[in-house]
Amino acid sequence: xxxxxxxxxxxxxxxxxxxxxxxxxxxxxxxxxxxxxxxxxxxxxxxxxxxxxxxxxxxxxxxxxxxxxxxxxxxxxxxxxxxxxxxxxxxxxxxxxxxxxxxxxxxxxxxxxxxxxxxxxxxxxxxxxxxxxxxxxxxxxxxxxxxxxxxxxxxxxxxxxxxxxxxxxxxxxxxxxxxxxxxxxxxxxxxxxxxxxxxxxxxxxxxxxxxxxxxxxxxxxxxxxxxxxxxxxxxxxxxxxxxxxxxxxxxxxxxxxxxxxxxxxxxxxxxxxxxxxxxxxxxxxxxxxxxxxxxxxxxxxxxxxxxxxxxxxxxxxxxxxxxxxxxxxxxxxxxxxxxxx
Amino acid sequence: xxxxxxxxxxxxxxxxxxxxxxxxxxxxxxxxxxxxxxxxxxxxxxxxxxxxxxxxxxxxxxxxxxxxxxxxxxxxxxxxxxxxxxxxxxxxxxxxxxxxxxxxxxxxxxxxxxxxxxxxxxxxxxxxxxxxxxxxxxxxxxxxxxxxxxxxxxxxxxxxxxxxxxxxxxxxxxxxxxxxxxxxxxxxxxxxxxxxxxxxxxxxxxxxxxxxxxxxxxxxxxxxxxxxxxxxxxxxxxxxxxxxxxxxxxxxxxxxxxxxxxxxxxxxxxxxxxxxxxxxxxxxxxxxxxxxxxxxxxxxxxxxxxxxxxxxxxxxxxxxxxxxxxxxxxxxxxxxxxxxxxxxxxxxxxxxxxxxxxxxxxxxxxxxxxxxxxxxxxxxxxxxxxxxxxxxxxxxxxxxxxxxxxxxxxxxxxxxxxxxxxxxxxxxxxxxxxxxxxxxxxxxxxxxxxxxxxxxxxxxxxxxxxxxxxxxxxxxxxxxxxxxxxxxxxxxxxxxxxxxxxxxxxxxxxxxxxxxxxxxxxxxxxxxxxxxxxx
Numbered sequence: 001x002x003x004x005x006x007x008x009x010x011x012x013x014x015x016x017x018x019x020x021x022x023x024x025x026x027x028x029x030x031x032x033x034x035x036x037x038x039x040x041x042x043x044x045x046x047x048x049x050x051x052x053x054x055x056x057x058x059x060x061x062x063x064x065x066x067x068x069x070x071x072x073x074x075x076x077x078x079x080x081x082x083x084x085x086x087x088x089x090x091x092x093x094x095x096x097x098x099x100x101x102x103x104x105x106x107x108x109x110x111x112x113x114x115x116x117x118x119x120x121x122x123x124x125x126x127x128x129x130x131x132x133x134x135x136x137x138x139x140x141x142x143x144x145x146x147x148x149x150x151x152x153x154x155x156x157x158x159x160x161x162x163x164x165x166x167x168x169x170x171x172x173x174x175x176x177x178x179x180x181x182x183x184x185x186x187x188x189x190x191x192x193x194x195x196x197x198x199x200x201x202x203x204x205x206x207x208x209x210x211x212x213x214x215x216x217x218x219x220x221x222x223x224x225x226x227x228x229x230x231x232x233x234x235x236x237x238x239x240x241x242x243x244x245x246x247x248x249x250x251x252x253x254x255x256x257x258x259x260x261x262x263x264x265x266x267x268x269x270x271x272x273x274x275x276x277x278x279x280x281x282x283x284x285x286x287x288x289x290x291x292x293x294x295x296x297x298x299x300x301x302x303x304x305x306x307x308x309x310x311x312x313x314x315x316x317x318x319x320x321x322x323x324x325x326x327x328x329x330x331x332x333x334x335x336x337x338x339x340x341x
Numbered sequence: 342x343x344x345x346x347x348x349x350x351x352x353x354x355x356x357x358x359x360x361x362x363x364x365x366x367x368x369x370x371x372x373x374x375x376x377x378x379x380x381x382x383x384x385x386x387x388x389x390x391x392x393x394x395x396x397x398x399x400x401x402x403x404x405x406x407x408x409x410x411x412x413x414x415x416x417x418x419x420x421x422x423x424x425x426x427x428x429x430x431x432x433x434x435x436x437x438x439x440x441x442x443x444x445x446x447x448x449x450x451x452x453x454x455x456x457x458x459x460x461x462x463x464x465x466x467x468x469x470x471x472x473x474x475x476x477x478x479x480x481x482x483x484x485x486x487x488x489x490x491x492x493x494x495x496x497x498x499x500x501x502x503x504x505x506x507x508x509x510x511x512x513x514x515x516x517x518x519x520x521x522x523x524x525x526x527x528x529x530x531x532x533x534x535x536x537x538x539x540x541x542x543x544x545x546x547x548x549x550x551x552x553x554x555x556x557x558x559x560x561x562x563x564x565x566x567x568x569x570x571x572x573x574x575x576x577x578x579x580x581x582x583x584x585x586x587x588x589x590x591x592x593x594x595x596x597x598x599x600x601x602x603x604x605x606x607x608x609x610x611x612x613x614x615x616x617x618x619x620x621x622x623x624x625x626x627x628x629x630x631x632x633x634x635x636x637x638x639x640x641x642x643x644x645x646x647x648x649x650x651x652x653x654x655x656x657x658x659x660x661x662x663x664x665x666x667x668x669x670x671x672x673x674x675x676x677x678x679x680x681x682x683x684x685x686x687x688x689x690x691x692x693x694x695x696x697x698x699x700x701x702x703x704x705x706x707x708x709x710x711x712x713x714x715x716x717x718x719x720x721x722x723x724x725x726x727x728x729x730x731x732x733x734x735x736x737x738x739x740x741x742x743x744x745x746x747x748x749x750x751x752x753x754x755x756x757x758x759x760x761x762x763x764x765x766x767x768x769x770x771x772x773x774x775x776x777x778x779x780x781x782x783x784x785x786x787x788x789x790x791x792x793x794x795x796x797x798x799x800x801x802x803x804x805x806x807x808x809x810x811x812x813x814x815x816x817x818x819x820x821x822x823x824x825x826x827x828x829x830x831x832x833x834x835x836x837x838x839x840x841x842x843x844x845x846x847x848x849x850x851x852x853x854x855x856x857x858x859x860x861x862x863x864x865x866x867x868x869x870x871x872x873x874x875x876x
Binding site: 016026099159258290292293307332333 | 342343346347348349350351374377378380381382397398400401402404407408425426427428486487642643644645646647711715720722723724725726727728729730732733734735736737740749751753757758759762763764765766767768
């Protein structure tokens with residue numbers, strides 16, 4: 001984290017942040033206040049992440065997006081006014097983003113990631129990227145690793161969403177509840193009174209993360225991974241197929257190409273499963289049909305989960321996910337699993 | 342919006358969204374998020390209700406509101422902000438209580454789905470009953486800190502909100518509050534009662550003077566002696582705290598002497614109370630310690646409100662807040678009273694200082710104003726992310742409801758820590774069937790085992806009354822009535838404004854109640870007593 005002298009929370013801030021300070025404590029709030037966050041990609045998912053971290057009271061948010069506002073944004077991107085269609089998405093989001101919390105410095109950046117020197121990213125403590133190609137995600141992860149920047153990347157496709165975390169080495173404090181059973185003999189050998197005691201302790205923890213490349217390069221034919229397949233949710237393969245789709249087609253699945261894109265996606269899934277020697281029906285087809293635009297309630301879920309992970313990371317309180325969190329809309333389940341270790 | 346772009350949704354969902362009329366109950370943390378999700382998804386016909394106005398402490402998560410909106414109606418401002426996302430959407434906003442008679446069963450029948458975004462049990466019970474009566478699907482949800490849950494309530498398909506008894510709100514015995522506090526919360530409750538005795542609506546259940554009927558105090562001879570001791574006015578008869586305060590012109594020093602000296606000495610005279618307890622130490626107004634035991638010198642480690650006051654500081658704050666509250670009271674219309682509000686500086690200062698003075702007297706550790714506000718105000722910490730996640734889940738479930746796929750509406754929980762399988766958003770496997778004995782939603786009338794001497798607790802459907810009904814069996818006379826009321830304590834009708842606007846405050850005030858329906862199984866007569874709600 002950037003080094004900075006501890007600054008007092010003002011009366012105004014204490015009032016505004018009262019309900020959250022009562023939850024995560026003053027120290028966490030002070031750490032949030034120092035955090036500089038870069039949010040790459042300002043569609044629905046990005047907008048939700050921005051909203052949540054701005055409300056939480058980080059020091060600054062830079063919203064980076066070279067694209068322009070289009071119809072699809074109106075499915076879930078509530079920071080851009082309808083009148084701004086055709087304008088740069090980051091700039092169009094600025095006004096409403098600032099209204100969320102005047103105490104946060106918010107800037108818009110219209111440039112492309114590929115045009116930015118690596119040193120640019122050194123201005124941030126956290127980078128959260130969406131709407132990128134796999135190559136861009138990998139490049140960003142590398143740059144962040146080299147500069148001790150906490151890295152998040154992911155996407156929402158229709159009703160499906162995932163977020164990958166690379167926090168390199170994350171140290172944190174967590175509350176650990178231990179339940180101990182104590183026996184109290186009462187004279188007779190058969191009559192023993194059992195008491196349970198619950199103690200809550202603040203303990204230090206560490207999580208170590210692998211680079212994105214490792215998480216994406218899992219060999220499912222290997223013994224350890226093949227074992228995991230038995231009870232595994234198929235979301236990992238949905239993510240891989242969608243990444244492949246974007247890399248190959250240069251775009252996310254499009255509502256106007258719904259039927260065709262679903263077929264393409266099924267093909268990409270089939271390719272990956274075959275390559276990994278996994279049975280074809282591992283991924284239910286139902287999971288592949290609602291992957292269009294970014295659906296607002298799912299952006300809200302993923303944006304909430306992601307922002308909370310960013311908050312955990314910056315405040316070093318509680319254990320963050322390691323290393324991919326998925327939302328599977330068919331089962332309505334949100335879980336994390338570790339890949340690439 | 343999503344439902345206006347072909348190919349985003351499957352046809353049936355797109356049509357359902359475009360044509361459904363939906364109702365959001367509450368425009369706070371979850372309500373703002375739900376409203377945003379509904380508008381962005383393409384709903385065209387939304388109604389939203391909230392009785393509350395916007396407070397600055399809402400702004401960390403109720404993102405449709407900004408600083409300039411403080412004091413305005415939540416429902417109305419939420420509507421305006423949401424309109425900026427889609428100017429053509431129809432949103433009707435009601436700045437009103439959902440429990441008002443204006444929103445009856447026919448009102449609820451108009452909606453394809455109702456989504457609760459409430460923060461108190463009474464309103465949830467009410468909407469539960471309305472939706473059951475109207476047979477409209479209800480999506481219930483809630484958050485607390487990092488956690489939350491979403492569940493579907495549908496008549497005869499799932500459990501209703503009242504199928505399972507909910508934990509009653511914690512209450513404390515009167516003698517603990519009045520005579521033998523041992524924890525900070527006892528002192529805080531006492532101070533809130535004191536506020537009401539002095540400035541608020543008079544309530545005999547909130548007496549603050551020593552309780553001579555305390556069973557622990559039985560057998561004290563010394564009591565009589567002190568009882569005869571003349572007080573300030575030279576008057577030996579007991580007067581109410583309020584009368585006494587009025588006669589003393591609310592002079593802080595006189596109030597202090599009575600509450601923190603004379604009444605304490607009275608308690609000390611009840612020797613039995615102190616056989617196994619640390620006796621309280623009466624305080625003299627000008628002679629209180631001004632150092633804080635164990636305080637640290639770190640000034641920016643804590644918020645101003647998190648510092649522990651010295652007793653001397655407490656006395657000063659007690660005096661000034663008392664004077665300010667007295668002025669506030671003087672400015673009221675005749676017959677009006679102050680209502681305790683945790684966000685009113687003087688009201689909060691008063692309770693915090695009194696609680697700490699009392700705690701000091703009884704050797705109980707003192708608390709900061711920050712912590713006292715949490716306890717006195719029942720504050721539930723709240724953040725944006727939990728509300729965003731839960732509201733997202735609510736609208737996803739609403740999609741299933743509108744498509745007629747209720748079997749996909751199992752409950753879902755947001756957990757602070759992932760479980761052993763690393764699941765953080767945890768779905769239930771299946772819908773939970775209604776409780777066949779539920780007095781609210783069960784269609785059948787089960788045998789309730791009412792016998793002579795049974796005491797039944799009841800409330801009316803609209804929760805205006807809570808009654809204890811004692812069943813006494815008599816022989817049925819040939820032409821006599823099936824039942825008769827043979828006794829009743831004078832009952833005040835429940836005030837319709839009982840549900841105060843509460844920012845983020847829960848108001849759990851029910852015990853488990855049972856309703857008698859129709860005639861009881863024995864020919865009985867009953868007496869009815871109104872039971873007051875405790876706060």
